[in-house]
Amino acid sequence: MRNAILSAIFEQMADIMEILGEDPFRINSYRKVSRALSELPADVGVLLEDGRLAKTPGIGKSSLAKIREFVESGRVAAHEELLERIPPSLLELLHIPGMGPKGVKAVYEGLGVEGVGDLKKAIENGTLATLPGFGEKRAAAIARGIEFLEKSTGRIRLDQAMEAAEMVVACLHELPGVERIEPAGSLRRRAETIGDIDILVAASRGSGKSETSPGQIIESFTQASFVERVLAAGDTKGSAIIQTETTPVQVDVRVVPAESFGAALQYFTGSKQHNVRLREIAVKGKLKLNEYGLFDGDTQLAGATEEEIYERLGLDPVAPLLREDRGEIEAARAHALPELVRIKDIRGDFHMHTVASDGRNGIEEMAEAARQRGYAFLCITDHSESSIVANGQSPKRLAKQIEQIRKIAAGLKGITLWAGAEVDIGADGSLDFDDKLLAELDYVVASIHSGMGSPREKVTMRTLKAMDNPYVSCIGHPTGRLLGQREAMDLDIAAVIEQAARTGTALEVNANPYRLDLKDVHCKRAVEAGVKLAIGTDAHSTAGLGLMHFGVATAGRGWATRDDVLNTLSPAKLKTWLRAKRPR
DNA sequence: GCCGTTTTCGGCCCGACTGTTTTCAGTCG
Structure with missing residues (x-):
């Protein structure tokens, strides 16, 4: 928690300094510190003690002193001093699309605007439009920005973003002159939530009369029926707001010539931080990297493919999933990138429900659907008794289901069907079924479904205790979060990973796009600790088995290889692994 | 403020689009 608070403090200091017009490089270094703090592997206090914090890139002497001050006194004097120089409500204006630090400063100094309410009034009574540097159009754009901010619920889930992107791709890919079209950005990196959607188009340069010019491609996009509002439409780039099931989302379409497609794909896939690092490497080699290619003066050295750009920079090609500046650049230079787990490595699914609890299909149907996916095994894991709303099974019902x-398994050929259960972890860490019944199961996923708001000590204790049980194979959706709906439990993830490693318990990567739990950075820590990941779709129907790719992507973002993921094992090897924890 | 097999000082990523600019600043990604 302290990490997040400190990260926010540095971010806010950067925001305030930006409004005050201070040195941009200094501001950037504050933002880097903020980001470094948010991604630390353990509590700042611990890392400060053992000296690891001082070695963290981006955190220098001056920031270290501020962090130490916070750890010792709970405050940062420099932060408090900055807060005295502007009204804090001014900071919310920075989030309005179309308002930047200069604009915020101008409305504050010129009109006395101190918050969103003041700004709305200034737009309505026309005074904003009279301010130097503003005007009717800009005032209107800012009004729309405020409206967007109020309507939007923020970032959208990965599955929603993929659906929206498919709609745009379908609209554009039939146009003459469009050679390739590819979603880029955080969507291509399979981030857990998406802020806006980037679509990249390669247009042929041919002069044929039937060809479509880049500008016409942009026009086709901005005039599409699903577009709610056009934000920008130039010769090579267009931005528009489109509506999804829950919230409006911004889509950017960019058109580049085919010979630059790789460079553009790399550029627009990001992340921003990853790209900044690459361009720094280019500059050190007296080169220039932009969305058109890698250049030595005017000579293009690379650009058609992403791979050649990485290679000309002395790096192994980095998978989109890893491009977050979380160590992948160093690994690429040292030829030490992991060979990530892929969807085709997956041989089975560990977590699914049937009509016996709250699923929609029966056991045979799930098995048949798994077989059609080419799987070698599947585990049926219906809910246990405590999950009353989910029609959890009593010990008696479970015994009959086993x-x-x-019986069904005996009649199946080419696929191994296992009996499992998703067992509730009680308030005291006990399980719904006794060991005798659990021993009858091939696979047990233990999950918390209640008391998620309990204090850190309690939810952690419950999870640790469940792992002590020799029949618990895996902890299901360990943090319990639902993206956009419910916060994660305040779980001591480091303690959970340590216990998982010690007891030989797997941790689930729940593939449901609402969950993605464990999340990417937690997967990475689990992998580093040698903990096995079990990807489960938590399917409640045969269609739900198709969510597997979200889990694979999340594990991949956590640097997981085949060896880190139990789903890649053959049924025989899996059986051996599962038995290892149990009493002989 | 951070950082260094070209530097302990002097750099710090790059380009598109818009609006109000009469030549470019601000914002965004």
């Missing part, structure tokens, strides 16, 4: 599963 018999039923054995």
